[in-house]
Amino acid sequence: MTYLLEARGLTRKFGGVVALDNLDLAVVPNEIIGLIGPNGSGKTTFFNVVTGIYGAHGGSVTFDGADITRASSPAIYHAGISRTFQRSRLSLPLSIFDNIMIGNHKRLNQGLWFNLIRRGEFKREFEANYGAARTLVEVFEPQLAERMFEPVGGLPMIDRRRIEICRALINQPKLLLLDEPSAGMTHDETKELMDDILQVRDLNRNLTIIIVEHEMGVIERITERCVVLNFGRKIAEGPYRQVAVDRQVQEAYLGVE
C-alpha cells in the first residue's frame, strides 16, 4: 500500500527532553486519523516537525512519494500540506477575506508587475478568489459570508476557528493537519465545528485529515483510526473503540496504580 504521509523513526529532542522518540506513523490517502495522548506526549511537536517549523534529529518524513524531512515550511505547504494551530494564529487586524487568502498563497499571482500595474487582470483574479472564499465560508457559516471584509479580531472563538480551517482548506491541500480545533470552545460549539469538518470532507473525498484532539467525543465521532502517543512514542494504534480499552493507553492517561 502507498502511504500519503509516512514518518519513519522520527526523533526530535528539546535539550534533554525527547519530544518524539523513534516514531513510526503512516497515513493512508483519504482517511481521517486521530492523534491522541496526554499533554506533552509530542502531538503538536509531530505537526511542527512535519510542517518544517522544527527540524528532525533523526528519522525521515515522506509525503506523496517525496522526502520532506529537511524541506522548509513554505516548500511543505507547496507540496500540499495545510494546517491549523493549537493557539489560533490568525492575523487579527486583517479581514476574514485577507486571512483566507493568506492560505491561498500558492494559487495567487505574486508578480510585482501583475500586482502593481496590471490592475484589470488583478481585479479578475481578486473577484474569482472572492467567490471561492465566500463559497467555502458559506459551507461553515452563511452569516460569516456576509462579513468578508470585517476584521477577524472582532469575531468569537468558534468563528475564528472556522476561518482558520477555511484558510487551511482554500488551497485544496492533500493533507490537513488540525491541531486541537476544539480548544477554547464550548461543548455545543465543538459539535457544530465537527459537523462543519465532516461536511467539508463530504465535499472533498480526496482530503486526508490528521486531527490532534483532547475531546474524546470528537475523536470517536470523526476518526477512522487513532494513534496514541506517550512521551513521544507510539503506544497504541487502531480504531478508537479498540485503543480506548487498551491497558497501556489507560495507564498513560490515568497513571499506574
Add this chain to the structure above:
Amino acid sequence: MSEVMQKLRAPLLPGVVALALSTAYLIALLAAEKQPLIIGLLAFAVVAVLAAHYLGWLNLVSRSFADREDVLGVYAILAACVVAAFFHDNHFVLLLFVTVLLYTVATLGLNIQFGYAGVLNFAGASFFGIGAYTSAVLSTYTAVPHLLVLLIGGMLAALIGSLLLLPVLRTRGHYAALVTIAFALLLKTFLEVNDVLGGPQGMQVKGMSILGWSFNDNFEIGKIEMSFYLNYFVVSLLLLTGTFVLVRRLERSWIGLNLDALRLDEIAASCFGLDIARWKITAFLLGNFLIGIAGALFGMVGGFVAPNNYTFADSLIMVSILLLGGIGNPWGLVVATFIVVVVPEKLQTIQEYRILLFALIVIMMLLFRPEGLLPRPVRRYFPGWRA
C-alpha cells in the same frame, strides 16, 4: 433598507467639503505672519477637528475617502495646485510646501518597510541623504540628465541599503532597529571624514534643469512673476502622486497582503508558503528606493548637502510622522507631514523646543491613540467595490 444602503457608494460631498476647508485653512495658516494669529489658528484647528470628531463628521469624511478615493485624489492634487498658485511668488512658503511633499514621499517609503512589512528603519534620513549626495556628486562631476539622477539616487539608496539586509534579516524587532541606528551613525561619520564628498562642510548641488529649462530661475507667466520653487513644486507633486498610487496599489494587492501576513505572524505566514526573506527584502529595498528618490530631489531643491542635515534626529522625525499619521495609512501620512514640517516653521516661538514637542506628541499618541490620527482601515482591494 440597510442592505440597500450598503450597496450604495458613500457620498462624495463630505470628502470634497473637508478638502476645501483644509485647503482654505492651510492657505490661512501659511499666510499668517503674526505669532498670536498663528497660535490662534492652530488652537482653532485642534478644536474644530475634535468637534467634527464628536459630531461624527470625521466618520463621514473617512467613509467618503474610502469609497471615492480616485476622485478625491484628483481633487487633492488640484487643492495642492491652488495653494501653490496662491503663494506663487513666495519663496519661503513654496520651499516649505516642497519640503512637505518630499518628506511625505520618504515617509511613504518608510511606511512600506515599517507599516506593512514591520521592518523598523531608524536610518530614514540616511537614505534620504544618500539620495541628496548622489545629486550633489552627479550634478557636480557629470552631465547625467537630472531626471536620471533622481532614479540613480533611489537605486543607490536601495543598493547601499542592501548592505543592511543580512543583519536585518537575521535579527528581529528591536535588534533590527539597532542595526539601522548603527548604520545611520556610521554613514554620518563616513560623510564627515570623506574629503571627496566635502567632509563636514558638505557640497553644493546644482539646481535641476530639464531640456534646458533651468529650475533655479524665476519665470513669468503673462506679466506675473513666479518663484523658481514653483518648478520644484510641480516635479515634487508628480513624484508624490506617483509614489502615492504605487503604495496604494501595493497595499491593495497580494503583495500588500504578504507583507501584512509576515509582519503579524512569521510562523503562520511561512506555513502558508510565504518566503519571509524575499518579501522583507522587497519591502526594504522598495522603501529605500523611494526615500532615495525623494532625497535626490530634495538635495537639488536645497542646493546644498552636509552630513549634519541627515542625522539620527532627522530619522526620528520621519518615524514620528509615521506614528502620528497612522501607521499604514497614506492619507494620514500626508496630514502628519504637514503638521510636523509646517508647525515648527510657522511657530517661531517654539523653534528650539521642536524636538521636545515631537517627543511629547509621540508619547501622547502612543498613550491615547496608538493607531495614529487617521487609523488604517481594513484593506479594500478596490475603493467602492461591492460584491
